[in-house]
Amino acid sequence: MSKPKIVIAGAGYGGLITTVKLQKLIGADEASITLVNKHDYHYQTTWLHENAAGTRHHDQTRIAIKDVIDAKKVNFVQDTVTKIKPDEKKLVMENGELSYDYLVVGLGFEPANFGIxxxxxxxxxxxxxxxxxxxxEHIEHNFAVYNNEKEKKEERLNIVIGGGGFTGIEFAGELAERVPKLCKEYDIDRDKVRVIVVEAGASVMMGFDPQLVEYALNSLESRGIEFQTNAFLKEVTADSIVYEKAGERHTVKTNTTVWAAGVKGNSILEESGFDVNRGKVMVTEDLRDPNHDDIFIVGDCAAIMNEETGKPFPPTAQIATQMGFNCAQNLKALIRKESNTQKFVPEIKGTLASLGGGDAMGVVMGKKLFGKPANVMKKASDNRYLYQLGGVGLVLKKGKFNIFG
Amino acid sequence: MSKPKIVIAGAGYGGLITTVKLQKLIGADEASITLVNKHDYHYQTTWLHENAAGTRHHDQTRIAIKDVIDAKKVNFVQDTVTKIKPDEKKLVMENGELSYDYLVVGLGFEPANFGIxxxxxxxxxxxxxxxxxxxxEHIEHNFAVYNNEKEKKEERLNIVIGGGGFTGIEFAGELAERVPKLCKEYDIDRDKVRVIVVEAGASVMMGFDPQLVEYALNSLESRGIEFQTNAFLKEVTADSIVYEKAGERHTVKTNTTVWAAGVKGNSILEESGFDVNRGKVMVTEDLRDPNHDDIFIVGDCAAIMNEETGKPFPPTAQIATQMGFNCAQNLKALIRKESNTQKFVPEIKGTLASLGGGDAMGVVMGKKLFGKPANVMKKASDNRYLYQLGGVGLVLKKGKFNIFG
Known part of the structure; x- marks a missing residue:
């Protein structure tokens, strides 16, 4: 009897944790494991806003896949997934295809237009x-051009963040740190630069405790970030945005609109005939596609209900990682046929938002944290993920240690 | 009797050396000296190709004017010169005007279109x-965009240098060092990047000893720089160039064409009614405008004949600096009415071209130098200028000491 073939599509939080846990749980003779990913590296999506602002180099955010997989147990294929063929049990890529007995889909999110x-x-x-x-680079390029034009264009220095949720606020916090440095680099007055968060809700960070939200607003406003709430983004052009507020339309000139307000699951699922809502599959208790017993879905492509709120859990790295652990366990159970699969139960340990410049806020184990303690906990949590993925070595190599910042 | 008013327009090599020498030569009660410059800093034009390539930060290339002028003797006005009114003895700026008894014009070069x-x-x-x-930033931005486009555009990675003279070759040498770093930063194969020097002459570095030219070509070609000689640039668009060679037209896709093949004097002189050729005034022996005894012209706006060759000297930092010394001496002579002005006699000590990565070549005191000795001499010459401008302190602050590179 040949070994069962497990194919994992995508090396994000869900897919990569599935892979590294599975390689520990089973022997090389028990299954053939293949990980497929577009790049030869994994990256921490929750750190990308720092790379985008320019406050942390992207090499700190990405991890070579070969550094965390066990080549004796896992094959790595660098290719871009284009389609899933569930009936043929095949994963199609740009340069080939793989047949599977079990498929793990961890293909991540993509932007949705939300009618804007x-x-x-x-x-x-x-x-x-x-x-x-x-x-x-786009932001920096605009700053570099600014003083080379006779007619000074404010759209080069205005940055609009669409959405004052978690990512939008964290990005604003990093920009608050980066902008003064860019101003120095390109001989531009800080006062000429605007960073504006446009949020449709009545407040930013909806769902957070009001005291935490106020703390974040104070921290960011004191460093020059502007906020427009109850403001609905209507249109984005190459050099402007239009938002509607209290029935009036406002235009802001900007070459830089960063959308941080919502995403959908990877469209490959819909294109492959999966039953999706906003690109996400409402998965079974053990994270499988309801229509295909042999397909697990983890991370941002998987929707799971929060029974307390009656709404789906938001897509987070925390949940994607936990899904990876669960998925690896369940794959082991199926291969060994020793036990049933386990229900996935998310455990929300806390939510911490960094605000840039060593500031942060959030909730851990039901306790509100502000400033340095929040920042220390946030970095500890980032390092914990690295430990789960690649042990102490990876923490030392890619961890965040500037906790006194 | 009021003090004579000396106005120096432009803080380039010629204007700034005139200023700092003059403030040493005369007392505060002998003349009122005013330096006008667009920026509050001086920069070393001969180092700019390193800033453009990204191998040296521009803060190393610029020097705060307040750090080298004596505020007790020299007034500094930060403004942009728009016109000279010789008949009214006035210098017009964007935000005001200054009357003078003696004017020193050191307004530098501007690009000429050469019919391209x-x-x-x-x-x-x-x-x-x-x-x-x-x-x-433009180069870096194009590298950053490259991998974000589905259809890969070679014009983002092709860099064309128009002109294989001194600046073109020095810039190519720095790019040869920078490109591999940019490739690493943006995950791009070095082989996909082209740097092409397009030169109208039969060889690059015309006028240099053939052995030196060959040395330079070997050094640059070994690091991936391409050369097209006898190639006439005909057209530049936003994403291409066309050159003609042996009667045929060739197109190269590129978003980055850097023109390094020739300049003219600042057009303010022509617009102010001066008698110019390519924007330059053929100055008198003591560097004055033939039509105005009270106006000195130094640096790239001044043409002087090389009697040996029968052609004007090329505009160089070396000559501009020497003009500054001469001009300061002559201003002192005129103010004190003690002696006649002195004829300006350029003294060409040598010409050294850096080739990037610690390589260089050139001639010093009639002797050909290659590689490390040339590099050491080149840096020594750069440091010597700093010493002339601001003493040991400025050499330590802005000098080039990586002579073992």
Whole structure:
């Protein structure tokens, strides 16, 4: 009897944790494991806003896949997934295809247009290493051009962040640190630069404790970040945005709109005939596609309900990582046929948002944290993920140690 | 009797050396000296190609004017000169005007189009701190975009240097060092990047000893620089150039054309009614405008004949600096009415071209130098200028000491 073939599509939080846990749980003779990923590196999506702002180099955010997989147990294929053929049990890539007995889909998110005209054409998205270092360079390029033009263009110095949720706020915090440095580099007055967060809700960071939100606003406003709430983004062009507030339309000139307000699951699932809502599959208790017993879905492509709130859990690295652990265990159970699969139960340990410059806030184990303690906990949590992925060595190599900042 | 008013327009090599020497030669009660410059800093034009390539930070290339002028003797006005009114003895600036008894014009060069279509609109020029850091950022921005586009565009990675003279070759040498670093930063194969020098002459570095030229070509070609000689640039667009060679037209896709093949004097002179050729005034023996005894012209706006060759001396930092010394002496002579002005006699000590990565070549005191000795001499010469301008302190602050590179 040949070994069962496990194919893992995508080396994000969900897919890569599935891979590294599975390689520990089973022997090389028990299954053939193949990981497919577009790049030869994994990256920490939750750190990308720092790369996009230019406050942390992207090499600190990415991890070579060969450094965390066990080549004796896992084959790595660098290719881009284009389609899943569940009936043929095949994964199609740009340069080949793989047949599987079990497939793990961890293909991540992609931007959704949300009916905003021009959004997908003109807004930048903090999505990948490529897109994040492009945002960094795009901002810097505009600053570099500014003083070379006779007619000074404010759109080169205005930065609009679409969405005051978690990513938008964290990105704003890093920009608050980066902008003064860019001003120095390109001989531009700080007062000429505007960073504006446009948020449709009545407040930024909806769902957070009001005291925490106020703390974040104070921290960011004191460093020059502007906020427009109850403001609905209507249109994005190459050099402006339009938002509607209290029935009036406002235009802001900007060459840099960064969309941080919502995403959908990878469209490959829909294109492959999966039953999706916003690109996400409402998975079974053990993270499988309801229509295909042999397909697990982890991370941002998987929707799971929060029974307490009656709404799906937001897509987070924390949950994607936990899904990876669960998925690896369940794959072991299926291969060994020793036990049933286990229900996935997310455990929300806390939520911490960094605000840039060593500031942070959030909730850990039900306790509100502000400033340095929050920052220390945030970095500890980042380092914990690295430990789970690659042990002490990876923490030392890629960890965040500037906790006194 | 009121003190004579000396106004120095432009703080380039010629104007700034005139200022710092004059403040040493005369007492505060002998003349009122005013230096006018667009920026509050001086920069070393001969280092700008390094800033443009990104191998040296522009802060190393610029020097705060307040650090080298004696505020007790020299007034500094930060403004942009727009016109000279010789009949009224006035210098007009964007935000005011100054009357003078003696004017020193050191307004530098500007690009000339040389009949090449689109050159002034689309080519980048290594001209100032602003333009050089823009070139650095423009190249980097194109590298950053490259991997974010589905259809890969070679024009983002092709860099064309128009002109294989001194600046073109020095810039190519720095790019040869910078490109591999950019490739690493943006995950691009070095083989995909082309740097092409397009030269109208039969050889690059015309006028240099053939052995030196061959040395330079070997050094640069071994690091991936391409050369097209007998190639006449005909047209520059935003994403291409056309050159003609042996009767055929060739197109190279590129978003980055850097023009390094020739300049003219500042057009303010022509617009102010001076008698110019390519924007330059053929000055008198003591560097004055033939039509105005009270106006000295130094640096790239002044043409002086090389009697040995029958052609004007090329505009160089070396000559501009020597003009500054001469001009300061002559101003002192005129103010004190003690002696006649002295004829300006350029003294060409040598010419050294850096080739990037610690390589260099050139002639010093009639002796050919290659590689490390040339590099050491080149840096010594750069440091000597700093010493002349601001003493040991300035050498320590802004000097080039990586002579073992």
């Amino acid at each position: 005209e021009g959004l997908l054409d003109h807004a930048y998205i903090i999505r990948s290493i490529n897109s994040s270092r492009l945002i960094r | 279509e689109g050159l002034l609109d689309h080519a980048y020029i290594i001209r100032s701190i602003n333009s050089s850091r823009l070139i650095r």
